[in-house]
Amino acid sequence: MAIAKKRTFIIDCHVCKAKVAAIETGRAERFSFDDEASLPYGNRVFIGNCPSCDIILVGESDQIDFENFDAYEDRWSDVVRVFPNPSKSFSSWRIPRVVTDSLNEADRSLQAGANIAACVMLGRALEALCRDVLESKPTETETGTETASPSAKSKKRLMLGEGIKRLRDTKVIDDRLYDWSQQLQAFRNLAAHPEDISISREDAGDLQTFVNAIVEYVYDLADRYDEFKTRALNRAMRKKN
Numbered sequence: 001m002a003i004a005k006k007r008t009f010i011i012d013c014h015v016c017k018a019k020v021a022a023i024e025t026g027r028a029e030r031f032s033f034d035d036e037a038s039l040p041y042g043n044r045v046f047i048g049n050c051p052s053c054d055i056i057l058v059g060e061s062d063q064i065d066f067e068n069f070d071a072y073e074d075r076w077s078d079v080v081r082v083f084p085n086p087s088k089s090f091s092s093w094r095i096p097r098v099v100t101d102s103l104n105e106a107d108r109s110l111q112a113g114a115n116i117a118a119c120v121m122l123g124r125a126l127e128a129l130c131r132d133v134l135e136s137k138p139t140e141t142e143t144g145t146e147t148a149s150p151s152a153k154s155k156k157r158l159m160l161g162e163g164i165k166r167l168r169d170t171k172v173i174d175d176r177l178y179d180w181s182q183q184l185q186a187f188r189n190l191a192a193h194p195e196d197i198s199i200s201r202e203d204a205g206d207l208q209t210f211v212n213a214i215v216e217y218v219y220d221l222a223d224r225y226d227e228f229k230t231r232a233l234n235r236a237m238r239k240k241n
Contacts, residue, residue: 011059011079012111013050017201019113022048022057031063040066046079058083078112088212092219098128099215106208115204116191122204122211123160123188126181129218130163133172160185172218180210 008021026047033040042063050057059079065071087107090100106121135158158166164181167173173181184207190197 009046009079011057012081014085015053015055020050022050024048040069080111090220092223095219096128096132099125110204110208115199115201118204119187119191119199122207123184125211126184127160127163131158134158134166177214
């Protein structure tokens, strides 16, 4: 009697910190056609268990190519883990798209085991944050009038090394975050050049945690703090009245 072979799907296990062939226990599929764009769409969600630690893993894959439409056969993207520990999300509307896109690319690279590519994208995200925060920030002249910063006027764009130093000097970040930023810069510089290097999953994962934290600190927490101060001021004014 033939034994039925268990179906598996390749997914990143955040506990084992490796790509694993998860044992599939369930699947949901959705296929549709966007009449407005005249394009088909396919999506799959997989549920299974890690073969090593047995943790439940849920992953998602999108259809890239469609048989008899734009390709000879169907083709799907790599499965991206959406549970547990999905990609970090942020609430602030002020975060530039280049920052969020870079963070998403870094997460996909990390889940695919491309640690060097992940570090490049994390460095890109932090550099974009520096430009957003610093290039549009006004500076005071000796007479007290505000002018655009020199970086905003110059065609030369603010680079990561100078950017993280100015974030510390202007007290946007503290010394500990500055030290982390320097570590990321060192990894990014190595990753962006054709050197024979190796970056561990642990190091890339720690750098991802750091960049997520600094984005949250600069944008989300700043917004929450401003909202808190506004509520406190409104309460004080109501008491006076």
